[in-house]
Amino acid sequence: MKDLSLHLIDILQNSTRAEATEVYVGLIYNETDKTLTLSIKDNGKGMSAEMVKNVTDPFCTSRTTRKVGLGIPLLKQNAEKTEGNFQIKSELNQGTTVSAVFKYEHVDMLPLGDIGGAMALTISSWEKTEFEFDYKKGDNEFNLKTQDMKEVLEGVPLSNPQVINYIKEIINENIK
Amino acid sequence: MNKIKSLDDLRKIKADVEGKMKLREHSENAENLVQIKVAMATCGIASGAKTVMDFLVSDLDKRNIPAVVTQTGCMGYCYAEPTIEVTKPGEEPIVFGYVDTKKAEEIITKYILTGELVDGIIPVNYEKIEDKKN
Numbered sequence: 001m002k003d004l005s006l007h008l009i010d011i012l013q014n015s016t017r018a019e020a021t022e023v024y025v026g027l028i029y030n031e032t033d034k035t036l037t038l039s040i041k042d043n044g045k046g047m048s049a050e051m052v053k054n055v056t057d058p059f060c061t062s063r064t065t066r067k068v069g070l071g072i073p074l075l076k077q078n079a080e081k082t083e084g085n086f087q088i089k090s091e092l093n094q095g096t097t098v099s100a101v102f103k104y105e106h107v108d109m110l111p112l113g114d115i116g117g118a119m120a121l122t123i124s125s126w127e128k129t130e131f132e133f134d135y136k137k138g139d140n141e142f143n144l145k146t147q148d149m150k151e152v153l154e155g156v157p158l159s160n161p162q163v164i165n166y167i168k169e170i171i172n173e174n175i176k
Numbered sequence: 177m178n179k180i181k182s183l184d185d186l187r188k189i190k191a192d193v194e195g196k197m198k199l200r201e202h203s204e205n206a207e208n209l210v211q212i213k214v215a216m217a218t219c220g221i222a223s224g225a226k227t228v229m230d231f232l233v234s235d236l237d238k239r240n241i242p243a244v245v246t247q248t249g250c251m252g253y254c255y256a257e258p259t260i261e262v263t264k265p266g267e268e269p270i271v272f273g274y275v276d277t278k279k280a281e282e283i284i285t286k287y288i289l290t291g292e293l294v295d296g297i298i299p300v301n302y303e304k305i306e307d308k309k310n
Contacts, residue, residue, distance in 0.1 A: 001221065005226075006221050006222070009216060009226060010216075010218050010221050013216065013217060013249060017249060063249075063250065065250055065251070066250065066254060069218075070218045070219075071218040074218065117226065117230060118226070121216075121226065121229055121230070121233075122247065124246065125246040125247040126247075149183070149186060152183050152186045152187055153186065156189075156190050156193050156194060156197075159244050159245070159246065161233050161234065161236070161237035162189050162192065163189060163193070164233055165234075166189050170185075
């Protein structure tokens with residue numbers, strides 16, 4: 001994956017496939033440790049302890065259309081390349097939390113990419129799922145919830161191109 | 177473009193969109209929309225599906241073609257990613273493979289607007305994505 005936004009789309013698909021109704025995305029900088037933590041927390045169907053153990057193995061997948069599952073191994077690899085770390089916690093019927101910690105000053109750190117676009121294209125594709133996006137870097141904080149947006153939109157779909165563009169711009173503008 | 181900062185801006189967009197929806201009331205029903213699904217699992221994303229999806233959303237909007245573009249999972253055609261499934265109102269879905277922005281433009285201009293088929297169709301798709309257990 002070329003940047004973090006592509007990993008984000010990829011991991012969010014896992015959450016929606018696990019039938020999550022609420023998904024939290026955190027992009028949190030810690031300037032003392034020089035780390036960036038990308039965390040994705042969902043309330044989907046979760047995984048058994050054995051699946052959690054195997055999920056970082058590229059030859060493990062819940063799909064039947066193919067035999068490999070590279071989403072999580074690739075994210076783990078990119079986090080570890082920066083001397084960061086990767087964690088996944090899951091409980092059956094409770095949900096899953098994925099967190100990837102990056103040392104953002106490391107030479108192998110990926111660029112953020114189009115995080116706003118990644119969120120917008122995901123939010124608009126799964127309108128029934130509630131997403132929350134949370135960003136913190138020093139004093140700069142930003143939070144966006146689809147619930148609040150739906151209240152304002154009163155039935156105008158999140159998949160409307162102008163709304164997609166709004167979500168993209170508001171996030172990218174606020175995480176500069 | 178001006179900076180967009182608050183939910184107030186979303187309110188303006190809502191009013192604007194509702195105005196437009198009234199203008200083309202009949203075309204806004206779900207069954208009259210062109211539906212496009214972009215396969216965006218790891219394989220699709222790594223091959224550039226996000227760029228294609230960005231392009232489809234903005235280009236269809238620019239040309240005023242009523243359409244819904246959404247993501248879907250892996251259809252099993254990892255070798256031909258990025259793949260998109262296009263369903264025109266009242267027609268069977270067609271899956272196109274190796275879609276970059278140039279191909280996407282061709283699909284809109286030829287297949288969506290005039291019904292002319294273009295290269296890159298993946299046959300055998302007699303089952304819809306929803307029927308497939310992925």
